[in-house]
Amino acid sequence: MQVFNTPSRIIITCNNRLTPYLINEVEALGFDIKRKFNTGLELEGTVNDCIVLNLNLRTASQVLYSIKSFDAPSPKELYDGLIEIAWEEIIDFAGYFSITSNVENEHIRTSLFANVKVKDAIVDRIRDKKEVRPNTGSSIDKTVVHLYWKENVAEIFIDTSGEVISKHGYRKLPGKAPMLxxxxxxxxxxxxxxxxxxxxxxxxxxxxxxxxxxxxxxxRRPGLFRMNYGFMHILGYDEQVFFEERRKLKDAVIxxxxxxxxxxxxxxxxxxxxxxxxxxxxxxxxxxxxxxxxxxxxxxxxxxxxxxxxxxxxxxxxxxxxxxxxxxxxxxxxxxxxxxxxxxxxxxxxxxxxxxxxxxxxxxxxxxxxxxxxxxxxLYDGSRREPLVETVVEPIVE
Missing domain, CATH: 3.40.50.150 (Vaccinia Virus protein VP39)
Structure with missing residues (x-):
């Protein structure tokens, strides 16, 4: 599964009410937006496109690349759908992965149970194909798999960000009550x-x-301050693509x-x-x-x-x-x-x-x-004046 060059659905998440600013950023990068919602937007692209998005976006939280969407009324169907995915072509059997999730299903009282189901399916598939069990845990600094399961439909993503990109990486001393x-x-x-x-x-x-x-x-873009992303831990990752995109960021600095x-x-x-x-x-x-x-x-x-x-x-x-x-x-x-x-x-x-x-x-x-x-x-100083710059977003105003 060559995810780095295969187009699929990409969901970019952001904090509630930041979507107008995220839209402007994504469009400025040349991407076509297919859908907008309160906490993000949807477009189509490859994991290589996700590299560009992760390095450039100031207002986003996660960049999620869809692997598969399928019907899953219960945990059994969830497991059955996941074990069919060629995880051995995505996750290094000698590597490490973690699971995050957003679950709204009547059979699930805690998302931790759903996470275990996802982990079991991935481990069983890789163990069957490679006869080795990959390491798993809660740390999100390596490969991160994200489950979105609402009612009877499940969608599984690779979280190409890993650690959220809403934290830009330069603030080593946060101080008291810092603004994200x-x-x-x-x-x-x-x-x-x-x-x-x-x-x-x-x-x-x-x-x-x-x-x-x-x-x-x-x-200066956030990608200048960070050297570890989720996409770096997916099989097929070419570090030259990352370093080329990072070089573009350096060259663009005024x-x-x-x-x-x-x-x-x-x-x-x-x-x-x-x-x-x-x-x-x-x-x-x-x-x-x-x-x-x-x-x-x-x-x-x-x-x-x-x-x-x-x-x-x-x-x-x-x-x-x-x-x-x-x-x-x-x-x-x-x-x-x-x-x-x-x-x-x-x-x-x-x-x-x-x-x-x-x-x-x-x-x-x-x-x-x-x-x-x-x-x-x-704050008028004499006569009314023209704004410094026309507002380029359409935020919610009262």
Whole structure:
């Protein structure tokens, strides 16, 4: 089974509400999208195409390559359908594989039971053909097989990503309550920032927003920070394809940019973590790190975007103190950021009201399971102005 050159169904997953940004990324890579849904999209391609997708996508979580779809009303039919697949041509009998799953079937109370059925079928098939039993376990750093089983239909995939690609690989020091890298990239893509003008991120924490802005400005892709994917552990993998695609990423990096990106935080520890993360990402020289209260952030005269991701009382912080903080954010935006586009990402609408500004857009996101909004504020400096860049996605807005 030559999966690297055989077209099949590809499902790219993402966090809920990130699909509009993922669509733009996939289409920019030249792929035709066949179906869109709340947590991803579908296209057709080979595992070699999956290599391109894994290395380039900022907003995705997984890239799944379909092996087979079949009727499976019960665990027996699931096993029977799986044992017919030529797993000995996909998984190295001397290798290691793991099973993940998404199961909605009346016969299954726990997905772990379904995982065992998948594992048994693969092991029995390879043992029958090669007289050797491959190693299995929970680690997802080698070959990963994914089962999607809903009601009477099962579909089995190779998870070509392995570890999720929503984590971009540069953040070695996560700090407190960090924003997922794919979410951070998506929120920036939802703004009117043009990747050339000023980008300011007060309360930067471990620096994810500022770093993602610098990566966007220089066209550095996540594939530059990672050297292990699920596709590398499939039989037939040609490392030259991977290294050629990675070389393209390196060649595409914009090495000289004239841009001001500022990240400030009152915590020296947070700034040091952000600086180290930016260094790992190769963009530390592009970011001006400032240790200060957010209201003392030095705002450049060259206008652009200022973006806050303050605490919102779900995991950390005290609500009454946060009310004061949000009011101060609003005062700072009004008094010190005229001419900028202001953005505040929060999961607490009551706190957002304390900002005291009328939002021009409220863009819907989820942070984990928490319903969040990215509030946009046009901070006029005199007459109304044209946006820095036309919005290129169609996010959900209220």
């Amino acid at each position: 890298e794919a979410l951070a990239a998506s929120t920036i893509l939802a703004t009117k920032w043009d990747r050339k003008s000023t980008f300011v991120n007060p309360m930067c924490g471990s620096g994810t927003l500022a770093i993602e802005a610098a990566l966007l400005a220089t066209d 090495k000289q940019v004239d841009i001001k990106i500022i990240a400030s935080d009152i915590s020296e520890e947070a700034i040091e973590e952000a600086r180290q993360n930016a260094k790992t990402a190769g963009v530390d020289q592009l970011i001006d790190f400032q240790v200060c209260d957010f209201a003392d952030t030095v705002m450049p005269e060259e206008k652009g975007v200022i973006m806050f991701n303050p605490e919102y009382g779900e995991r950390m912080g005290i609500h009454s103190q946060l009310e004061i903080t949000y009011k101060r954010v609003g005062d700072f935006l009004k008094q010190s950021c005229r001419g900028y586009y202001g953005y505040v990402f929060t999961g607490n609408p009551d706190l957002a009201k304390k900002i005291g500004l009328r939002a021009s857009r409220r863009i819907e996101f989820y942070n984990g399971k928490l319903d969040c909004r990215l509030f946009e504020y046009e």
